[in-house]
Amino acid sequence: FPVPFAGPGGGGNPPGSASVDYIGNNAPSRRASLASLCDFQVTNLRHGGAGGNGGKVMGKALEEAAVEAFGVEFWDILSRGISLLWEPEVQTENMVVAASRLFAFGVRIQHLEQIGDAIGQSFKAALACPCNECGLHEWTDDQSEAWSWCWEVLSADIAKTIRAQELRHVQLVRDSWEAVKASKSSVDLGDLFYTDLQEEAPQVIHLFQRPRKMQAYLFIQAMELIVRFGEDPASFFDELKPLVIRHIKYGVRSQYMKPFGIVLMRTMEHVLGPLWTTDVSAAWKSLWTRCSCVVSRSLNVGTNLITVSIVNGDLCQLRRAVACAPRCDRAKWIVQVQVNGSVLSPLYWAVRDCKYAMARFMLRDLLTIRADREEYYYGAHLLFESHPDLVSALCRESPQLVSTLFDGLMWHSQAVEKGKVRVNYYIGELYGAPEGDPWASPLAVFCAEGKPWMFDHPVLDKVLQLKWGRLKLLFFAEQTVFALILVLFMVGFVDGASELTCSQHTVNLRRAVASMSGIVLLVMLVLMHVQIRSGQCVRIQPLPKLPSISFVTPRLLANKWNTSRFIACVLIIIAALSGHCNQGTSRSDQGSTWNMHVEAWAGLLLWIQFSQILVTSTRLSALIYTVGILLSDVVRLLLVILILLVAFAAYLTCLSNEGFGEFGQSILSLVRVSIEVSKPDLIEVGGWSLFMLLFFCHLHPGRNAQHPRRPAQPVVRDYVARQDGVRQDEQGVRRGRN
Ligand code: HEM
Incomplete structure (x- = not known):
């Protein structure tokens, strides 16, 4: 094997590898010189009577752009072919694809030898004149011999494809395959093929274990792919790698190719009958030989x-x-x-x-x-x-x-x-x-x-210990800042809430908390900006069952603790800015309900995020984890309760009983009844409403979850007790009257 052709990708060129360097050096001037030499040769081909369609295309190729395209095509073929000398399978793939394009350019089998000579001459001509860039200016016999060998290898693969095109094999295969599909259903075709395969090669039939219909479908897919090899080799090779990997996994060996091919031909012959002419048979055999060779080689390489x-x-x-x-x-x-x-x-x-x-x-x-x-x-x-x-x-x-x-x-x-x-x-x-x-x-x-x-496991434990050792200071620093905000918030907002008028001290405290929250918020915003710019974002799906509902957020906010901090800081700033507490003014003068809600939520969130400090203890963090899981259950439960509440409240409001006059009032009454706090007077409630109340108390999952065994009819008990009381009172009144 001539070493000078190690190629640009082959680990460097030894001295004297002039032709490789010539090809490897992709200077436009050299490309042009190659193009012009091909042009020269092409002209000769035309005058030499390339014949038929080829001659016409050659004629067009004389146009400048076409000549350039032709030269570039060859440039690519040579570059790839030479760099892939050490990978013959991939080289063959490339040459098969390139050959289809060359055929479109008008290249025929008889041109290949001349083209090889032309390229050889172009090397010679280019290297014969001094080259200042690369310092190479000789064309030795060894190089000439090596080039002849190389072109022989490349043109052998190209020739096979061009020959098939010349003989119109592609069209013959396509027409006969369409005729086969039209004459038999896929299941019948599959049956024919697999029955014959069982007889021909019983050792391979265990590979085909799927249901009959599926098997037939896959057979048609395989045939379509084989036909595509002739028509569009580029798309075939795109699919080849995964196909071979799948076949290795199915357990297919290259030696199975032969019986598979024999049965395939027999099936085609059987179905086509008189249409299976010598030409059609030759077309299919040539296609199968080329296609199965490619697949077999890949299988051989991948099977170990x-x-x-x-x-x-x-x-x-x-x-x-x-x-x-x-x-x-x-x-x-x-x-x-x-x-x-x-x-x-x-x-x-x-x-x-x-x-x-x-x-x-x-x-x-x-x-x-x-x-x-x-x-x-x-x-x-x-x-x-x-x-x-x-x-x-x-x-x-x-x-x-x-x-x-x-x-x-x-x-x-x-x-x-x-x-x-x-x-x-x-x-x-x-x-x-x-x-x-x-x-x-x-x-x-x-x-x-x-x-x-x-x-x-000790390994993960070790990793966590290492990480914790490095990051604990950061964690505690972060917690300290939020602890400080929490303390100031408690004194300024919660403790200050009891003051009738806001003192200067309270106002100052509030401003301090708001400023700290502002700084924290700013830092978080900067971090989020950096994360967005560096693509550190995650997609959140709030409802796992509905993946279409999702949004993208920076990593910082994907963490629930951070989200809670972010919202708390925003709320604190709103509460401080809303002027709820100015010096000397009464809270009741300036306060409004939404203000109070903002403060309340800020406090709640601050305390919740503060509970993160508990993760320093493994047991407590396990408890927090469990509570987190419990919370999601509670949220689901509350959702169900809410729907039931609304449904029953709507019903009771329509009946306009006492305590259920308005929708809001009905909801409130139902809640009171269910949690047994300040229950409304149910004496005047009508039969249907009472029945619904009874039903609600039985249904509502919160009650049943808390007291699964408890007979859940306190309303009825109350009602009966009250009715008894009323009856006793009435009896007493009657007795008194009597
Ligand atoms: C040129 C040769 C071949 C081509 C182009 C080819 C192509 C295909 C294609 C397209 C499929 C459909 C499923 C998939 O893509 O994984 C398939 C499936 C399959 N092929 Fe091939 N095939 C070839 C040769 C062979 C040979 C020689 C055997 C073994 C005797 C074989 C055994 C199988 C098996 C077992 C399946 C899966 C079917 C199943 O699971 O029921 N193939 N082939």
Whole structure:
């Protein structure tokens, strides 16, 4: 293999690789010279009688723009072809796609040799004249030979495609495929194919296990893709990588291609009958040969001992496969398989196919510390580097593997020294890079998607301790500021609320709280601005069942504690600015209800956010967590109660009983009845209303949740007791009268 053609992407060019340097140097002047030489050759081709359509297109190509386009096309083909000499599969893909374009330019098989000569001459001509830029000005025999070899390789792939186009194979295949689809339903076609495949290659039929209709549908999809290979190779190759990866996962091997192709041809022949002419047969065979070669090569590259063992679900085979790897490459074998240039992770594959024992083995193997004479080997870094979303994937798809991961991230000595064991933690990746986005660090992902038990593991505990050690000062500083605001608020607003007139002292305190809140608010706004500019925003879905209702907010406000602080600061400033308390004025003179509400809410929110300080104790933070969950239940309960309240209040208001004259009054009465505080007088309430009250008291979930076993008819009891009382009174009156 001629070394000079290592190509621009092939790790540098050794001295003398003149032609490669010539191509690699994308100077416009050189491109133009190549174009003009192609132009020269094209002119010759035309005069030499390229014939038919080709001749006409060549004629057009003489126009300046077309000549330039033609030159650029060749420039691209050569650049790519040479740089991909070490990757023949990808090179073939490129040449097949390029050949379709060349055919459109009018290039035919007989031109290829001349074009090769023309390009060779162009190299020679360009290198023969001194080149000040690159210092290369010679065209040796070796280079000439190497170029001939290179063009042979490239033109062989190009020729296959052009030949198929020349023979109108694409049209023949498309027409016959349409005829097949018109004559048989997809299910019948599928039946025909799979029955024949079972006889021809019983060893592959286990791969096709889906229901008949689905199987038939997939067969049609496969056929459409094969037909597309001839028509639009670029779009076929776009789909090739994922297709090959799926086929490796189905367990398809390249050797299955042959029986598959034989059965395919037989099916077509069977369905087409007399329409299966020699030309049609040749067209299909040529298409299948080219297409299956491409797929087979990719399958071969992607299939190795590890992928085969995962497909078979065989843990012992996987162990043996991994044992074959050289120690220095062992981790790489486990974390990635190259398929046609794209990388597949065997670990994710095992996780997604629920092959947890295999995934556990891979994790353990990766996170085992090994050594040889040269080095220590440990796969943690490679694991996180090649699986940036590892934590999220494990939390979502296989939380049971998280402890295996954690176990692998710590090492402990077997020796006990003074009752202690030495432990090393390898938690750099979990901790997260300081310059990276902290919200995307594995620890943050654990907080968002992990399970509570994961935080019990010493590894995560260690990471948290480290973070806490670094961030606690900031946390306490933040809490101190808000504690100060809270204290001042309590004295200035809450304590001052009892004063009949606002003293100077109170007014000053209020101003101080408002100023502090203003500063905090400003800092928060600046932070939010920075986050918005740097894209640190998150999408919030207040109703998880309705994902369409969502909004984007800076990270700062995504935290509930911060939201509560933000709102509290705004409310404090509003309360202070609204002039509710000016010196010497009476509160009742200036006060208005909404003002008082603003103050009340600010106080409530300040106290709620202050409870965050309790997270310094694990037990208390667990309690807060539980209360948080409870709160969401309470909110749901209140919502149901509210709807019931409104419904029954509407009903009772329409009947206009005493205590239920207006809608607002009805709601109030119902609340009083249900919480048994200052209940309205129900003596005058009519039968229907009473029935509804009874119904409400039974229904309303708050009461039942609090006293599940209690007979919930205090209203009735009261009513009966009162009626008894009334009756007794009436009897007493009657007795008195008597
Ligand atoms: C040129 C060759 C081939 C092409 C273009 C091709 C294309 C396709 C396409 C488009 C599908 C639809 C599902 C998907 O996209 O994953 C499919 C499915 C499938 N193919 Fe292929 N295929 C080829 C060769 C083969 C061979 C040789 C075998 C094995 C004998 C095979 C086995 C399968 C299996 C097992 C499925 C999934 C069907 C199922 O789960 O029931 N394919 N193929």
